[in-house]
Amino acid sequence: EITVAGTKDTVTMVEGMMNELTESEVAEAIDVAHAAIRELLTLQERFVSQVNPAKVEFVAEEPVGTPGLVDRVRQIVWSEFPAIHSVGTKQERGEFVKGLRERATESIVSPTLAEEEAAALTEEVKAAVESLLEEHMRKEILERGVRLDGRRPEEIRPINCRVGVLPRTHGSALFTRGETQSLGVITLGAARGDAQIIDQMMLDGRKRFMLHYNFPPFSVGEVRRVGSPSRRSIGHGYLAENSIKCILPNDEEF
Structure with missing residues (x-):
């Protein structure tokens, strides 16, 4: 018993249970399932062409928070992100990002602000750093095929x-x-x-x-x-x- 999900170009998920099989037999089963997926997608595309639905334009909401804050944080941390790929362990990468958050906070949050206002702005800076890191990770994977720890998409961690x-x-x-x-x-x-x-x-x-x-x-x-x-x-x-x-x-x- 095996469940396979995917697109026309690739398989995105495999789940199932089976008796002991060779790798070639499992790969053959996935290929058979992928061929069926492509047939279903072709049928869906034919249905869409007949219905011809109107696409709804997506309009992103304006971010809530301090205007221009993300751009200010970007100027501080964006050029530092490439160095994270050479950092060894996950814990060390966490410390690296923590250092970037602290640097951005020191540069943006003024010590003259009231305590509550400073705390709220600090949280905004933290969220901006995390959002920019996600943007960097996605950009590196799509454009260079490199994940945060330096692995290629097809590479697995040591077992x-x-x-x-x-x-x-x-x-x-x-x-x-x-x-x-x-x-x-x-x-x-x-x-x-x-x-x-x-x-x-x-x-x-x-x-x-x-x-x-x-x-x-x-x-x-x-x-x-x-x-x-x-x-x-x-x-x-x-x-x-x-x-x-x-x-x-x-x-x-x-």
């Missing part, structure tokens, strides 16, 4: 996988891609006694494989309440479970 990292568990693995890490831990149980009982209106039985996905706020530097699993955790856990359960051995083998 490293280790197993048996926790000595007192039934099994463990540590997956690292760039600065992102995921720790997996497995607990074995009895085939019948520890299986989850499913008792629903349309489904009943036992579920012998359960995957719990935990994404605490501190893992991305956030400070917020830790409560029940979020929609993100449930959705990601479902995808991870589907990717693994196809290769699980059956009851007779394990």
